[in-house]
Amino acid sequence: MSRTTPHTPWARVAAIGVGLAVLVGVLVTAFSWPSLTSEVQDIPVAIVGPDAAVTALETALDEKVPGAFDFSTVDDRDAAVSAIETREVYGAIVVGQTPEVLVASAASPAVSQVLTGLATPLQTQLQTVADVQAAAAGGTAPTVTVEVTDVVPLVDADPRGTGLVAAAFPLVLGGMIGGIIITVAIVGVWRRVVALAVYVVAAGFAATAILQGWFGVLPGDYLVNSLAYVLAFAAIGAPIVGFASVVGRAGVALGPVAFLLFANPISSAAAPVQFLPEPWGAIGQWFPPGAAATLVRDVAYFPQADATFPWLVLAGWTLGGLLLALLGHFRQAGGATRGAIEEAVEAEHAAHPDAEIAPVAS
Numbered sequence: 001m002s003r004t005t006p007h008t009p010w011a012r013v014a015a016i017g018v019g020l021a022v023l024v025g026v027l028v029t030a031f032s033w034p035s036l037t038s039e040v041q042d043i044p045v046a047i048v049g050p051d052a053a054v055t056a057l058e059t060a061l062d063e064k065v066p067g068a069f070d071f072s073t074v075d076d077r078d079a080a081v082s083a084i085e086t087r088e089v090y091g092a093i094v095v096g097q098t099p100e101v102l103v104a105s106a107a108s109p110a111v112s113q114v115l116t117g118l119a120t121p122l123q124t125q126l127q128t129v130a131d132v133q134a135a136a137a138g139g140t141a142p143t144v145t146v147e148v149t150d151v152v153p154l155v156d157a158d159p160r161g162t163g164l165v166a167a168a169f170p171l172v173l174g175g176m177i178g179g180i181i182i183t184v185a186i187v188g189v190w191r192r193v194v195a196l197a198v199y200v201v202a203a204g205f206a207a208t209a210i211l212q213g214w215f216g217v218l219p220g221d222y223l224v225n226s227l228a229y230v231l232a233f234a235a236i237g238a239p240i241v242g243f244a245s246v247v248g249r250a251g252v253a254l255g256p257v258a259f260l261l262f263a264n265p266i267s268s269a270a271a272p273v274q275f276l277p278e279p280w281g282a283i284g285q286w287f288p289p290g291a292a293a294t295l296v297r298d299v300a301y302f303p304q305a306d307a308t309f310p311w312l313v314l315a316g317w318t319l320g321g322l323l324l325a326l327l328g329h330f331r332q333a334g335g336a337t338r339g340a341i342e343e344a345v346e347a348e349h350a351a352h353p354d355a356e357i358a359p360v361a362s
Contacts, residue, residue: 026261034265038275042070043111044088046080046102049095057095060125061118068114070274077102084151087298087305090272091115091151099126099144104152106301108272109161112150119146152301155219163217164297167207168269171229171296172289174203175236176255182237183244183252189325192241200237204230220300228299232292235314238321245328263287268294285310288317 047054058071072089074080077100080092084104090111092102101119105112123146130144154161178199186192208226212218218225236259244251266276266284273281284290295310 030261030265034271034276034280037277038271040065040068040110040114040275042274043068043090043114043272044274045069045071045115046074046083046089046092047071047095048074048077048080048092053095057093057122057125064121081151082304085302085304087302093118093122095122095126099123099146101146101148102151103148105150105154105161106152106297109154110271110275116148119148122146154301155216157216163211163215164300165270167211167217167296168267168289168293169264171207171232171292172236172259172264172267174207175200175233175288176240176259178203178233179237179240179255180252183241189245189328192245193322193325196234196237196241200230200233203233204228207233218296218300220303224299225296228292228295231311231314231318232288232295235288235292235317235321238318239324240321242321242324242328245325259287259289264289266290267292286313288314 047057049057054073061069072083074083074092077092077094080089080094080102083089084092084102084107087107090107091104093115094100094102099122101115101122103112103115123144126146127144130142134140154164158164178196182192182195182199186195205226207229208218208222212220212222212225236255239258240252240255242251243254263284266280267287267289268276268281268284269289273285275281276284285294291310291313295307295314298305298307298310
């Protein structure tokens with residue numbers, strides 16, 4: 001008598017189809033929402049010059065582009081440059097005898113482009129003021145020229161910053177893949193922790209070698225850049241390993257849900273934090289993708305900036321994941337596949353044939 005192969009129930013077929021469609025909708029929403037809702041707003045910019053000129057410029061810019069800039073007055077050009085190099089502001093406007101627009105394309109090419117676009121209208125405005133003052137005095141006004149200076153430019157190999165931005169997604173994906181594979185393929189908490197340590201160190205130094213040594217899109221100190229990538233991979237991989245050690249296979253979903261669908265779109269890797277609707281830009285900096293993107297940019301281009309916060313965020317996620325892994329030591333096989341569990345049992349039996357091996361919870 002022929003044997004009939006069982007088929008999946010129609011109800012489950014329909015449920016899977018609808019579920020996949022919903023997943024696609026979530027993916028489209030997650031990755032499209034930041035770019036569609038992003039707008040130029042609250043850009044921190046320093047301004048230098050006489051009080052009257054500064055007030056007039058702030059008023060004129062606020063009328064032209066309401067809410068686009070968050071101005072802070074500094075004493076002189078040197079103070080403005082220092083504020084840019086420490087990432088307190090994205091750029092500066094200098095008015096006075098030598099007007100100038102200071103930008104930092106390494107901080108954000110988008111903001112740099114916005115500030116560069118101010119040079120021409122600023123020059124026109126200053127020239128008009130100079131003409132009026134010269135006419136009142138019965139003289140001829142000098143020609144006003146507004147220079148644009150890139151205080152912290154991008155490297156020649158990555159003039160538009162696309163390489164640095166493109167590297168942000170593989171960083172998230174790499175941390176997820178490492179955590180997931182270690183979880184499903186290795187049985188034993190300490191073995192997972194050791195495997196994770198080996199992985200993140202090797203991946204961090206390899207990623208930096210490729211980006212800095214091969215592609216040349218990453219400037220700065222190779223060791224410091226590598227440590228930033230090591231901690232970034234660990235901050236994503238460790239929570240996956242730790243959560244799976246505690247709750248089992250469901251913990252593997254932490255990576256795709258928390259880091260890929262939620263945190264990555266609000267990481268501000270491609271645009272300033274201020275461009276996202278409040279408070280999502282700030283929230284994104286508390287998660288590994290956002291903290292990692294900020295940290296890599298800081299240590300590579302802005303060594304004078306205070307990068308304490310992203311270092312602490314990544315260290316906190318790493319430590320939290322490791323603590324969860326240790327708490328799950330009673331569930332040695334949590335999240336592992338049946339094949340990995342069987343392989344571990346066989347290896348243990350081969351090493352200790354006379355020992356009684358307790359079944360491992362899956």
